[in-house]
Amino acid sequence: MSRRIFNTAFGSIPLDSEQLVKVLTEVETVSQEIRLTSPDDQALRWIAGVYYLATDRFRGLPTEMDVGQPYSREVFTANTLSGFADDNENKAYAVFGQLNYDLNEASELSFALRYDRDKREQTDVAPAMIGTRTFSMTSGLTRSETYSEVQPKLTLRYQPDNNLNLFATWSKGFRSGGFNQNGVGAAATAAGINGIRDDYDKEVSTNIELGFKSTMADGRLKLNGSLFRTRVKDQHYFQFIGAINAQLLNNIDEVLLQGAELDAQFQVTDALSLYAAYGLTDSEIEDYAVAQGHEGNWAPYVARTTFNAGIQYNASLGDNLQGLLRLDYERRGKQFWDTANSSPRSAINLVNLRLGVESEDGDWSITAWAKNLTDKEYNAEYVSGGIAQIAPPRTMGLDFTRRF
Helix, strand or coil, X not given: CEEEEEEEEEEEEEEECCEEEEEEEEEEEEXXXXXXXXXXXXXXXXXXXXXXXXXXXXXXEECCCECCCCCCCCCHHHXXXXXXXXXXXXXXXXXXXXXXXXXXXXXXXXXXXXXXXXXXXXXXXXXXXXXXXXXXXXXXXXXXXXXXXXXXXXXXXXXXXXXEEEEEEEEEEEECCEECCCCHHHHHHHCCCCCCCCEECCEEEEEEEEEEEEEECCCCEEEEEEEEEEEEEEEEEEEEECCCCEEEEEEEEEEEEEEEEEEEEEECCCCEEEEEEEEEEEEEEEECHHHHHHCCCCCCCCCCEEXXXXXXXXXXXXXXXXXXXXEEEEEECCEECCCCCCCEECCEEEEEEEEEEEECCCCEEEEEEEECCCCCCCEEEEECCCEEEECCCCEEEEEEEECC
16 A cells, blocks of 8 residues: 655644744655454464655745745745755564464464654755854754664464453554754853754653453443553653754653553443443653652653543434434543643543434445534644744534545
């Protein structure tokens, strides 16, 4: 499977009543994945594959007032007083495989291995000087770095009967490092802010999980639960440095996440079902060289508790028609946006609704939906320094699907 994606995005940062700074991002990606899988009716089963992803991203970030027409990749430097602009070319490769082996009728052992290699290259494309406009003095500088990681995963499953499945998993995960825009580290140092770099390291996490999946009440009740402990090294942390008007990624040296998850689904009747899920996460910044005073605080962007519940009703409407009503409730607990734990977001409550009709054979369907039904106002994201992304208000729509 291959996929080609083009994306152009503009964002705005309000400075004062007379200034408005825009951020330009243009992205083009191409991806391809190939998999080979063994038959699943044998004791030893396997899967193997390769993955490729190429990304071309241009990003322009002015540090002074916009004085012209909307940006494009070609005219960016002509429309700003000063700023950063760079071109990023990334090529990522991965090789992966997994073996599953039935130890006996009740137990299965699986081992997976994935190797990722990500080559990243960034070129500063902003000129050093255009008239009185001052840009990055590193014009034409190209930086290149390769990030790689071997990621194993070991899982043991035990199924004593058809209604209970126990599992234990140990695994390692990886997110590639990369580059911030050229010059932000030096600009931050000149502004008296230490610990800001022009690049950021790869993020590696190690996870242990114990859990169960069960069926009760003659198959009408499904109950699942798990305990997890995840240690993250060099966690990526998005920041906005107002003194230099720069958006960038930094690393938190070590973060510990541990907690529990529980979810249930109950089939009340053939037409009516109820479901709910609860999550508890205890997060802690264990090591942060940039701000050692923040060690012991909650990790940013991690809600301590999450809860969702809902009801779904499917009913025959006659004449080969099926009706659907689904009402979802979600509660996201308190969280902090920053490592200092100075900018909390209180718990929020959201409600979504879906109401639809479809043919009995599934050839077509019409569904009306509403998200954030109560029109709750809250920030979907906030970055210390004053950048807030306001969550969408109540939105409604109508979907029509036709299957051929």
